[in-house]
Amino acid sequence: MNGHNSPTMPLDHWTHGISPVGLPLPTNDSLLTMSVHDLTRKLQRKNHSKIVLLVADGLGGLPLEPGGKTELETAKTPNLDALAARGTLGLSIPVLPGITPGSGPGHLGLFGYDPLEYQIGRGVLEALGIDFDLGPNDVAIRGNFCTLDDAGNISDRRAGRIGNDIAAPLCEKLDQIKIPGVEVFVRHVKEYRLVVVFRGEGLGGEVDDTDPQATGVPPLDPVARDDASSKTVEIAKQFLAQAREVLKDDQPANFLTLRGIAKRPPIPTFEEVYGTRPAAIAVYPMYRGLARLVGMDIIGPSTTLDDQMDWLRKSWNDYDFFFIHFKYTDSTGEDGNFDAKVKRTEEVDGCIPSILALDPTVVIVTGDHSTPSKMKSHSWHPVPTMIAADMCRYDGSTAFGEKECRAGGLGQFEAKYLMPMALAHAGRLEKFGA
């Protein structure tokens, strides 16, 4: 971006896309319900632009008192503030006003996938969270080790919260279970939590939990909510029967319950809907998983923001869209640690020069939701967002914070519109209609 700030900036890639993609027009019927993706599919064009989406998880905050400042407003962010002067600011509504999103809906919204249309089951999210490469035929299940008494009733729904040292070998034993016609994967997550995946044809994902959410009663049998899931139920029953045998001597974890049984939603790829080659650079597996879900390439591994900047530099020529995820603005907010969130926000600020050194066409800084340290949780408050690009209608902002974003040129907008705005600012969308 740096090189294009003069009035005589070269507009070649701007006005002349390499090739309009020329997808067939949707039929009249589908026009009636044309979605953002129908539009971006139709209008996408390729060029040499580069887009960087920097997500500071849980970025939005709250002042502790009336008249006070938020974490972002308190942080010293000279680089973000300078970037704001070259950008347009606004507030992103992750789902709908008043709705607090989890990480899944929060990121899908940023990626331009309506989080009300594409819903991700718990099992799928848990599998994504351990970097499990979930396929379209996989049913993913969140498992909890539990304790059964002699009568077969649950006496502890979390098996005494057993440690990793006990649970991990049990998962390896369960991973040996064979069921004809499907592949079975069992992976340890943390303490009493595990992931079970059934891979095979014809497995529906609409099956009720077997956790009765109570003690003193036996685990429930798996029950299908639709015909397409009856085979999944049969597989689950066989799995549970074998697991009961495998675990019978492993007090306190002598059985397990199955929860959040789900399939990956059918979801079009990022490249198909936007025409960009996307890469994800994330420290935590959950966010790599969410990126993989929409077809991004995963770049890494990285454990620090510096690592992530190294990977950004190394892969710069191979992709044209980069999703960079920073976790700690969320985790410090969840901890209720205002000062720590301020420091982590300043860390985000510190990576901006590394990004700008690569001369991206568009830089977006935002969060997937707010995590005010005052609330120690995700919240519904709209998220500070900035798009910086040469084609911005600069809104005169001189700092990046909730207050400036409230008055910014992007206004308040549903997160799902961020991607079309990113593509537009990158010259990657043709005109709609003549």
Add this chain to the structure above:
Amino acid sequence: MNGHNSPTMPLDHWTHGISPVGLPLPTNDSLLTMSVHDLTRKLQRKNHSKIVLLVADGLGGLPLEPGGKTELETAKTPNLDALAARGTLGLSIPVLPGITPGSGPGHLGLFGYDPLEYQIGRGVLEALGIDFDLGPNDVAIRGNFCTLDDAGNISDRRAGRIGNDIAAPLCEKLDQIKIPGVEVFVRHVKEYRLVVVFRGEGLGGEVDDTDPQATGVPPLDPVARDDASSKTVEIAKQFLAQAREVLKDDQPANFLTLRGIAKRPPIPTFEEVYGTRPAAIAVYPMYRGLARLVGMDIIGPSTTLDDQMDWLRKSWNDYDFFFIHFKYTDSTGEDGNFDAKVKRTEEVDGCIPSILALDPTVVIVTGDHSTPSKMKSHSWHPVPTMIAADMCRYDGSTAFGEKECRAGGLGQFEAKYLMPMALAHAGRLEKFGA
């Protein structure tokens, strides 16, 4: 709210709902068209919070001249201004930009019911306006007394605008009409206006008006717009035949026309969609009727705002959502009396301390639409709105007026999103997705 402003505020009811409601997840099909109510049904959680929705009817106004102030900006409102400093402001769009709502759509929007989805026929509104307890099998009709000449043509569509003293006894006579298989109710409204209700099974509400909107022609016969309403047409014909006989000697009101024939829309209750126990405290029957339509309990009677505050105190422990309606900001606007509307706005300001004394979790002050005295009518202008709660992202407002609301943190939003925001600020919504 007062007690929770310190950084060490108790977050108990916030982070730990009494019980997640645990409604079944919607099936995949319904997910595709998930509405706000689908979300609030799924995410609602109960806690001990209290929400007060204070509606100053027609609150929004206009300055009389460029550079001038609106009625709300002119009014001395120290209590509302102080509350603004502890809240987040914005402008509510009752239906869609440019659309001026009547009282029905205006209030349904505030209650979170999309006014384009839930439409209320004129007959229903007229019945609600006289406190008639309309059931789901009732067809409600707005009647006008009219004058027929000797040839049976309408010579006066309003029967010389007869007074209440003449019209009320005529309605009592018509109320004696018996029709086999249905109950018939006839109630006087005002002057030449009345309400007719047919109660019975299998009565559709899709019937055209019998008022030809012209004189010198006979009244029209009722005509059904769908098959389900053919029985209604038969009943209406019998009613009109008997009414012609009953009224034949009552010049000038020797007949009546039927208009706005409609049934109550099927509408889910407030408690079902939000999980709150709602109460309505309104002086005027129309607003009690609208509240009853969504299943609120009606508290009263009251004739002044002081009465309403008494009822609020008395019923505080029995409900967790309170709708308080104040009429006179609208009626003074309709009168075109700027100064009177200013005074009435100051009266609203005066009740704020009584509300705050009860320590509500969330206070909302808004209107169902604007009624600028400059226009002497309802208008489409977005409505000044404030949410005050400990979990607000305070937006630095120091006064409650159109100008501050325009720059406020709620932005401009469709009225139907006010309820999810109210529930969110009260900690009554779980996170969406993991």
